[in-house]
Amino acid sequence: MLARLLDELPMPVSFWDAELRCRHANPRLREWYGGLAPSQMIGRRLPDAMGPDAWARHRDCVDSVLDGRPASYTGRRPHPHGGFRDISVELVPHRREDGALDGFFILIDDTTERLRTLVALAESESRYRAFVEDQTELLLLAEPDGTLTMVNPAYARHVGLAAAALVGTSLYDRVGPQDREALRAHLTQLCRGGGTGEFENRIIAAGGEMRWVSWTNRALLDESGRVNAIHSVGRDVTDRRRAEDALAEEHELLRVTLASIGDAVITTDHQGRVRWLNPVAERVTACTSAAAQGSPLDRVFSLVDEDSGEPVEDLVGRCLAQARVVAPAQRALLRTAGGAEYGVEASAAPIRRDGGEVLGVVLVFRDVTQQRRLTREMSHRAKHDDLTGLVNRTEFEARLRGVLDTARQHRSDHALMYIDLDQFKLVNDACGHAVGDQLLRQLTTVLQGCVRNRDTLARLGGDEFGVILEHCTAAQAQRVAQTICDRMEGFRFVHEGRKFRVGTSIGLVPVDWRWPHTGALLQAADSACYAAKEAGRNRVHAWVESDQTLQLRRGEMQWASRIEQALDEDRFDLFAQCIEPIAEPSHGLHIEVLLRLREADGTLVAPGAFLPAAERFHLASRIDRWVVRRVFEWMAAHDAALGHVETVAINLSGQSIGDRAFHAHVAALVQQFPFDVRRLCFEITETAAITSLADATAFIDTVRALGARIALDDFGAGASSFGYLKTLPVDYLKIDGQFVRDVLDDPLDRAAVRCFHEVAGVVGVKTIAEFVENDAVLAELRSIGIDFAQGYGVHRPEPLQGVVERARERFSAAPTPAGAACRDGRGG
Structure with a gap:
């Protein structure tokens, strides 16, 4: 039964007794030995069958099995069909029922193909392991529940742990907490459906840093088609994600910025x-x-x-x-x-x-x-007068330049009118500025009705207007100008039942190629307008190159330029003229500060040459400011040495009296320069006081509050002199020189001087006679009772400092007799 079973086995099997003789050999074994018959194997001894080399190598195995212990060995032997075969030999002892060794089986297993498969598998595994270990990408193998079964060195380095320590742990342990549930859902879905999937998540890298990894995950199936593993290949995309995040942040920042x-x-x-x-x-x-x-x-x-x-x-x-x-x-x-x-x-x-x-x-x-x-509005405002809506001076001059250019290029004729309103100031002072503004707007309408739409009508300032008549001959311009005069003559302004007549003085100038620049044109027009006023107002004066009136006017314009330059270059000198007490002895010096303009060559110019131009071109107040500052500086610097000086008089223009800012300026300078203000006296002309009574009263109140005194200059020149004495609190009356000059020869002048003195006495005001030219006049004035005398017969003006120094010597000993304070040195 055993022999039959052995014969059915697919592998070579034989049985050997304890004497090492073959007792049975199945067909497979006989084939291994070249197809031997059973009789050729039975009884054959094992050493002979194995051959001397094999017997020597494996005898210990035979001894072991004879001792009752199984043994085995591997080797190679020739195959009857050629070549060698790999074999695995097992020796298994066999015992009888009584336990005695009966012999042993030799089982031979042909392992050639199996070894080849194993070798191939080993080689493949070696190559795969080398591939896996050399990969820079992250590789891992995990069970469906996430348990790691293999990781490559790159992954191990990335997470900062040994590969062996990672195997058996959950891959979720190294996933960022914020991504775990999303990854679990992804892998669960992958295990259900199979195939591959992409996923990006953060992993906890070495040092605890969070790194982004992009994974390609594949579900691996077993023979039954069920998922038994997950194979993942990943690469670090942290830099890309950071760049994307930065780009997204920049994009969002840009979007928010552009949106806001x-x-x-x-x-x-x-x-x-x-x-x-x-x-x-x-x-x-x-x-x-x-x-x-x-x-x-x-x-x-x-x-x-x-x-x-x-x-x-x-x-x-x-x-x-x-x-x-x-x-x-x-x-x-x-x-x-x-x-x-x-x-x-x-x-x-x-x-x-x-x-x-x-x-x-x-x-x-x-x-x-x-x-x-707003730009258009600002441009319009920059070019137009707010009150009347007319073009302003800046735009007017710009348009005049354009017209002059046209005249030069095309030899065309145009005309320029300079219009000054007559009696406007009367309305302004009597009714107020608001009513004056209303009058200007009404007059604007009248003027607009006299010119063409193409002509330029402008308000140049105050009550002055200008007109540019383009492509207009001199005769046509004359007619237009006369029309304006006629309509203005017939115009009546009514306010609260009162009617006012406002005329115009017009200077008319032809605009042609001969004019060098617009400045010359405007000067000529202004001069012509001034000539119209001087000729009686409400008329047209056309410019003629040989016109002596206009030449005089141009001379004043030149003086205006010289005055401004002298102010800029500080080319004025302070002189002084004594005011002599003649009624009683003098206890101190009384002087009036005078002004000289010093030309570039050193020549001194008397004020009579330049003050009319200063008044005309509104420079008088600038001159007054210069004088007041310089006198205050001088008085502050010499205050201790001016004990013998009783009065320092400064003559002011009507422009300064009418300028409230000038009032404040004087008050500020008094605070700035420390000196005895009681020595100070301001002279204002009667005409200036009458013209702007409210301003004059305000100025007088201001300076008297500071401690200074006031003299009313040129008294008697106005028609209402006595009436204003009731309202103007002055300290001195300076009798106008027209009455003093001929006091010896003209009984009427003598009576006027006596009258002025008596009236001054009634109101408690001292009198000063101007233009005292000789001793005879001085004696007559003394006989009338005049308090002070001033003129070339008393003292000729000389530099301020010299007058004060010489007078100090005279007053240092004793009071000077009446009329002798300055007469010992009458100056040059």
């Missing part, structure tokens, strides 16, 4: 199609970004010239063609699909790749409608 800035922004692609609008652009164009996306730009953004209404060249198209920043060459207007119009400032800039390729255009524009409106 005040400018409108539209982006287009390289074909000029709209990609995006920020909220400002959506509001201005009345189109949403979503609705505009992909549309041609002109559907949402179309510009026209603000002045002509013609379409403006396509900015985006020009930007794409020229690959540079472009802007409209003209003022542009945006017209929306809804019909709205906006003034805009726009520019288009190319969007480029790093290599310079143009990807599209960013169009930036802002709504400047309000700004342009």
Whole structure:
């Protein structure tokens, strides 16, 4: 039974007794030995069957089995069909029922193919292991529940642990907490459906750093088709994700910035199609970004010239063609699909790749409608008078330059009128500035009715107007000017039942190619206007080159320029003239400060030569400011040495008296320079006081509050002198020289001087006689009782410092007799 079973086995089997003789050999064994018959194997000894080399190598195995212990060995032997076969030999002892060794079986297993498979598998595994271990990508093998069964060194290095320590742990342990549930859901879905899937998650890398890894996960199936493992290949994409995050952050920052800035922004692609609008652009164009996306730009953004209404060249198209920043060459207007119009400032800039390729255009524009409106208003205000709406002096002079250029180029004739209102100041002072403004507006309407629309009518300042008559002959201009005079003569301004007549004095100048510049034109027109006033007002004076009146006027203009230059260069000198007490002995020096203009060559010019021009061209107040400051500085510097000085008189112009800012300026200077203000006396003319009584009263109140005194100069020259003495609190009356000069020969003048003195005595005011030229006049004045005398017969003006120093010597011993304070040195 055993022999039959052995014969059925597919492997070579034989049985050997304890004497090492073969007792049975199945057919497979006989085939191994070349197809031997059973009789050839039975009884054969094992050493002979094995051969001497094999017996020597494996005898210990035979001894072991004879001792009752199984043994085995492997080896190679020749195959009867050629070649060698790998074999595995097992020796198994066999015992009888009594336990005695009966023999042993030898089982031979041909392992050639199996070994080849194992070798191939080993080689493949070696190569795979080398491949896995050399990979820079992260490789892992995990069971469906996430338990790691294999990781490559790259993954182990990435997480900072040994590969062996990772095997058996959960792959979720190294996943960032924020990504675990999402990864679990991904792998669960993969295990259900099989196949592959992509996933990115953060892992806890070496040192605790969070690193982004992009995984390709594959579900591995067993023979039954069920998922038995997950194979994952990953690569570190942290740098990419950081770049993407930075880019996304920049994009969001850009989006938020563009969405929040005040400018409108539209982006287009390289074909000029709209990609995006920020909220400002959506509001201005009345189109949403979503609705505009992909549309041609002109559907949402179309510009026209603000002045002509013609379409403006396509900015985006020009930007794409020229690959540079472009802007409209003209003022542009945006017209929306809804019909709205906006003034805009726009520019288009190319969007480029790093290599310079143009990807599209960013169009930036802002709504400047309000700004342009304000600019137009500001421009209009800069060129027009707020009160009358007429062109102002600046714009008038600009237009006059243009007309003069035209006259030079085309030899054409034009005309310039300078208009000064007569009696306007009377209305202004009597009724107030608001009423004066109303009068100016009404007169503007009258003037506009006298000129053509093409002519320029301007308010040059105060009550002065100018007219440019373009393409107008001298005769035509004369008629227009006379029409203005006639209409103004017939005009009556009514206020609260009172009627006022306001005339005009007009200077008319032809504008032709001969004039060197507009300044000369305006000077000529002003001179002609002045001549019209001097001739009786409410008339036209036409400029003629040989006109002596105008030549005199031009001389005054030249003086105005010289005065301004002298002020700028500090070329004025202070002189003084003594005012002599003649009624009683003098206890101190009384002087009036006088002024001399020093020419560039050192020549001194008396004030009579330049003060009329200063008054005419409103420079008198500037001169007064210069004098007051210099006198105050001098008095402060010499205050301790001026004990013998009782009076320092400063003559002021009517312009300064009428200027409240000048009043404040004087008060400020008194505070700035420390000196005895009681020595100070301001002289104001009777005419100035009468012309602006309120201002004169305010000035007198201001300086008297400071401690200074007031003298009313040129008293008697006005028609209402006595009446104003009731309201003007002055300290001295300076009798006008026209009465003093002929007091010896003219009984009327003598009576007037006596009358002035008596009236002054009634109101408690001292009298000063001007223009005292000789001793005889001085004696007559003394007999009348005049308090002080001033004139060349008393003292000739000389530099201020010299007068004071010489007088100090005379007053140091004893009081000076009446009339002798300055007469020992009458000056030159």
